[in-house]
Amino acid sequence: MPKDTGIGASSKRREDVRFLTGKGLYTDDVSLHAQAHAVMVRSTVAHGRIVRIDTSAAAAMPGVLAVFTGEDFAAVGGNPAGWLINSRDGTPMREPKRPVLAHGKVRHVGDAYAAVIAETYQQAKDAAEQLAADTEIEELPAIVDMKAAVADAGNRVHDEIPDNLCFDWGWIEDNRAAVDAAMKAAPHVVTLELVNNRLVPNAMEPRASIGEYNPGTGDYKLTTTSQNPHLTRLLVAAFVMGIPENKLTVVAPDVGGGFGSKIYHYGEEALVLAAAKKLGRPVRWTAERTESFLSDAHGRDHVTKIELGCTKEGEILAIRTETLANVGAYLSNFSTATPTFLHGTLMAGPYKVPHVYVNVKAVFTNTAPVDAYRGAGRPEATYSLERVIDKMCRELNLDPFEVRRKNLLTPDQFPYTTPVGLVYDTGNYQATLDKAIELGNVAGFEKRAAESKARGKLRGMGLSTWIEACGIAPSHLVGVLGSRVGLYDAATVRVNATGNISVMTGAHSHGQGHETVFAQIVAERLGIPESSVEIVHGDTSKIPFGMGSYGSRSLAVCGSAMNKAVDKIIAKGKKIAAHMLEAAEEDISFADGKFSVAGTDKAKTFGEIAFSAYVPHNYPLETLEPGLEETAFYDPGNFTYPAGAYICEVEVDPDTGKVDVVAFTAADDFGNVMNPMIVEGQVHGGVGQGIGQALCENTSYDENGQLLTGSFMDYAMPRADDVPFYTVDHSCSTPCTHNPLGVKGCGEAGAIGTPPAVVNAVIDALHRGGMTHVTHIDMPVSPHRVWQAING
Amino acid sequence: MHNFDFTKPSTIAEAVKALSAEGAQALSGGQTLIPTMKQRLAAPVTLVSLTGIAEMQGVCMGEGGLHIGAATPHAVVARDAAAHYPALAALAGGIGDPAVRNRGTIGGSIANNDPAACYPSAVLGSGATVVTNRRKIAADDYFQGMFTTALEEGEIVTSVVFPIPEKAAYVKFNQPASRFALTGVFVAKFKDGVRVAVTGASNDGVFRWAEAEAALSADFSAKAIAGLTVDADGMISDLHGTAAYRANLVKVLTGRAVTAAR
Known part of the structure; x- marks a missing residue:
């Protein structure tokens, strides 16, 4: 009998009453007496030297109250990186200053170099247009492609960083020789090069900030779209503005989605505070959707070569990866942790793998900053691993279910210390795999495939068994690893x-x-x-x-x-x-x-x-x-380790390349579940985003650094008819051993486990249709790309 | 958005007069124009709304076929044309989303002649007649390339007259993001022959596929076009598909439209 209240009950979300009736209070809903409006002036070129900004005409326009440029913030601090990464040779990462407004150079399309404050929003827009016309920027060659960026010592995103390299990280460097030896000795080596596509977070609510200052008390208030008001306060007060923390209140009211993009402190937050102080009036800013595309921190954007050494029977012996991770033009707050300690530490997956080595080079480019986005590093690790295992199964003609079963850790092996530095406390990966096989009716697949074939469609099935480290994070451990905050x-x-x-x-x-x-x-x-x-x-x-x-x-x-x-x-x-x-x-x-x-x-x-x-x-x-x-x-004693097994079924239209996800089964172990309905909703959302990454979403910059997918006309978000009805289960629960509720976390699961399951299913469909020459298609697996692969 | 004046005349004559003013711009459903203005990429002095003119509204059978007032929204066509011309109604019902279908109009669509819009393929594929405040223009003469039509300065579309074919169908392959037609094919079988009009694919906008029309006029079945190839030359190449991909879609969708034709 399900409970109807308390722990384990599917209590209805009380917040939905206000959200669904329009009674929520978001930052842009806050309206203050005597408020002024800020508009950012953003670079239209990817890379350029600011020669001259003439603010006089803009400042004289109707309603204009103030104009700010990078010069006004030259004396205050930069927006810091929250995590120090050391390169393999022991040298610390290169950490260029990220100013409130670009100063000297603009480094990506959308990089704000000035701001106009006016009585009305339209007056501020008019003056911003004037200011842009009165600005001279000497355009420099754009650095967009990561491989070219590290190869070209002459063209620099930051003048002081000669090879555009932030760091060259090895994990675990001391194991490198042993991994190389194991790979050399392996009876079979599978190699796969893949791209983890850059994503724009696209929260429904764009970023917005309102600054207030009371000259009578010296108190500041920042109302802003944040996932972490205290962290934002610490960053803007202590690091950027030099305001005592106790003189700044940060309020993050109702926030319409973040997916990571609202963790970070952005320059607009400092700008509205500085403007409010200068004018003695509240100053507000709300991003237009185009600004969200251009200036929110993006996600993913890895180029990876993964090698897997194994026996002919599919026992995994060694894994080695080389990744180029795009950090964009500046370091966002968690951007150095995401491709390293949230990525490399997961490269053993839920498997008993004796030897693993991960190399990540983080690269500056003239693109928007890249940071944590739902899953953050763990989707990238899972995708590389689950795709290369799938490729191994095809090369050695092995059953992907049995190969997983053979390599998964077994319940008697916990706690288990991985070769990449984590200690998994508990789990039962066979149980979730069995549950997914049962709920996904794997036994009935051949019959369904025959039905699809009769309709001219190729049906395929893809599997991923995933694990993540979340419940972030034990402070002592992350401190050792370079974090500059406690968690x-x-x-x-x-x-x-x-x-x-x-x-x-x-x-x-x-x-x-x-x-x-x-x-x-x-x-x-x-x-x-x-x-x-x-x-x-x-x-x-x-x-x-x-x-x-x-x-x-x-x-x-x-x-x-x-x-x-x-x-x-x-x-x-x-x-x-x-x-x-x-x-x-x-x-x-x-x-x-x-x-x-x-x-x-x-x-x-x-x-x-x-x-x-x-x-x-x-x-x-x-x-x-x-x-x-x-x-x-x-302060948690360890990370938590949710894990699960996902099975995706697709139908491919061989004439157009269109992929339809026709069934999706997610069997997860989240430990104890507090509200099953909300957990299911989180999985639905995560799987939907995972399908979006796998099939639709792509962030494309051209060679000049112009964002080609800068609106929903070209950036394909998944829609309701792109996703099937999901089968979701969380009954195979092994409670977390080190927190009092026995919970593991469920928010990122779907976004982590889903993309490889989808792509594996597409490759499976093509192979079943006789197109065995197709070994990989990079995400998004769009109709055009599938058709090209088929006809390649 | 910059400031502008707004007028909503109730007759075609008043509208034409209003449009003769400096900087005046016709506004129908506004599904392209308004977003463009919001991005400050267009700044007309005066918007002349065409949606308050009674004679430019509605769907009815009349001389020469189905008459559709130019300011009729897609949702109304989807509903009211269904009994007379189901393929056209289905096309209208598949444009955009409900908000778009209740604002966007057939006249606005064909006056803009976006190369990825659905309606131009129906107008050309049906051999319809575009009626303006000055004249009647055959579809074959009306569309003159991407965003280009036979309309002259001060000329507005007032209605479109569609001959009713024996059978027809429109099959659209969505651009994944915008859900405009990456390629869309309208096939109509008339007593005296078949017309095939393609949207979304060509750098020259909507066009007729003559070889397919000939083959289908002889044998109205998907296999009749199996041996044909579509030249990728002149097709659109962008993020969502190369010219070769679009050329493939033209053939695949034509076959599907023939099979689906009712």
């Missing part, structure tokens, strides 16, 4: 006098449903109705210092902090109850919302204890503070 989280549980509860979380919900799920957990633990628990997030003046939401961390890290705070509430409640019930504290037990004395019928309800804490007439004031409010910080 704990925090929550405050405030029991109000009347027994209802406000929970302030460091995690930020921008579509995930925290307000529902977190309330379910607190309600279950305290034996009170879910409706008595309110979740507060997104405002640094209200919440404890947490690190926000990304990396499938909210529940595993912030949820654990909240759980710890609830433990403290119960512990204090027991002390209060012991006093009120005239019993020893150790004789008090708490269950179903009641504090009871063991072996008696004496009890106090949670509400009575809460009231007593705030009206402490009968209360042990000499030994216990009044009030019932607890804060806990939680």
Whole structure:
């Protein structure tokens, strides 16, 4: 019997009432007295030297209040990289300054070099056009292709970085010789070169920021589209603007999707604060969709060569990869961690592989910055690995299901230390594989393929068995690996006098449903109705210092902090109850919302204890503070390791190359599940994005660095009719061993496990149709590319 | 968007007069013009709306076939042409999304003559007549290349008259992002022959595939065109498909349209 409330219930998302009735409050909905409007002036060339900016005409136009250029921010700090990576030779990565506004040079189309503030948005637009016309930029050759970028020492994105190389990272460098030897000795070596296509995040809500400054107090306020208000505050206050943290409040109200792109601090946030101070008025900026395409941090963009050494029977002996990772024109906050510690550490997959070595060269180009996007590094690792395993099966004529089964770690092997530095705590990969085979009706595939053939279609089936490391992250470990921040989280549980509860979380919900799920957990633990628990997030003046939401961390890290705070509430409640019930504290037990004395019928309800804490007439004031409010910080002991098996079935139209995903089965192990409906929704969203990457989405710059896919007219987002009805299962659960809720995280799973399953299915379909010359098609596997491969 | 004036005349004569002013621009459904203005790529002084003119609205049978007022939205054509010309109704019902279909108009589409629009293939494939405030123009004379038509300064499309074929079908292959026609083929079988019109594929805009018309006029079946090839020369090559790919689509979709024709 499914529960209808508390942990494990599919409680309806309470936030949807406001979202679906238009009552949400997004940054652009905030309207302030005397507000002024900012418009950014962006480069239309990919690479150029700023010769002259004449602001006089723009500044004199109607309604114009101020004009800013890069010169105005030359003295303040740059937007820093959050993670220091050392190259194989021990030298630190090259870390060019990322200014608020481009200064000296523009480095990608969309790079903002000036801003205009005016009374109205249209006046600011008019003046921005004038300013652009009054700017002289000497165009330089654009550096777009990564291989050319590292080969050409003369043409530099940053003048001080001669080979456009940020770092050359080896993981684990000490193992390199052993891996080379194992590869050399392997009876069979499979090689695959592939591209992990660059993606534009395309959150439904574009980025937006509003700056306020109170000259009477010196206080700043930034309302902004952020996944992590405290992290944004730290970056903009301490690193860029030099504002004391306690003089800046950052509010991230309702946020319409982030997928990683709203983790980062962007120059517009500093700009609106500086402008608000200069003018003494609120200054607002909202990106147009074109600006989102040009200036949001993009995702993926790897070019990889992967080699896999194996026996003729398909036992994996060694894996070696060489990757060029595009970081774009500047280092975004997590851009150096994404292709390294979120990628290389996953290259063993869920398999027992003795030897793994990963080399990543991060390359500057005249394109938008690239950073973490749903899955962040782990999709790239999974795609390389699952594609090369699929290729191995074809080269050696082996069954892809049996090859996975043969190589998967078995439950008795945990905890398992991988050759790339992680310790998997628990899992049962065979169970999810078996479940996917059952739910995907693999046994009935041949019959379905025959039916497709009768309709002129080629049917194929693709498998991927994936793992990720999330619940980001143990601070001591990431510190050793170069992180410049800690990755704990925090929550405050405030029991109000009347027994209802406000929970302030460091995690930020921008579509995930925290307000529902977190309330379910607190309600279950305290034996009170879910409706008595309110979740507060997104405002640094209200919440404890947490690190926000990304990396499938909210529940595993912030949820654990909240759980710890609830433990403290119960512990204090027991002390209060012991006093009120005239019993020893150790004789008090708490269950179903009641504090009871063991072996008696004496009890106090949670509400009575809460009231007593705030009206402490009968209360042990000499030994216990009044009030019932607890804060806990939680730093995870390890990453969490969700894993699963995905089976995709496609039909290929051989005449047009069109691929239809006709069935998709996802069997996942997320550990304990707090709200099955929300977990399914997260998987649906992730699989949809994975299908989007595999079949539709492509970010294409031409040789001059112009973005060819700069609007939805050319950038193909997946639509409802591009995806099938999914079969989703999470019954094969092995609870996480090191966090109190036993949860692993589910937000990124679909985006990680899906792309290789789709591409493997397409290759399978073509092989079944006799087109065995097709060994690989790069994503997106668009109709045109499939047709070319067929006719290649 | 820059500032502009707006007028909404109720007769064709008033509209023509309004359009004679300096910087005036006709506005029908605005599905191309408005986004262009929002991007500040067009800045007309005055927009003259053509959607308030009663005689430019609606679908009805009349002399020469099915008459469709130029300012009739796609959604109305999809609904009201279904009983008379199902292939045309289906084409209209497959343009864009519901919002586009309830604003965009047939006249606006063929006056703009976007090389990837659906309607030009139906007009050319049906051998329709484009009626303007000045004259009647045969479809074969009307379309003159990408974004180019026979319309003269101050001339507006007021209606389109479609002869009804025995059988017809439109098959579109979507451009993956915009869902305009990467290639679309309209096939119509009349008593005196078959017309095949192709949109989305050519650098010269909508065109008739003469070899297929000849073959299909002799034998209206997909196998009749099996031996034909489409020259990739002059086809559009872009992110979503090369010229060779589009040439292939022309043939594949023509065969499918013949099979689907009702």
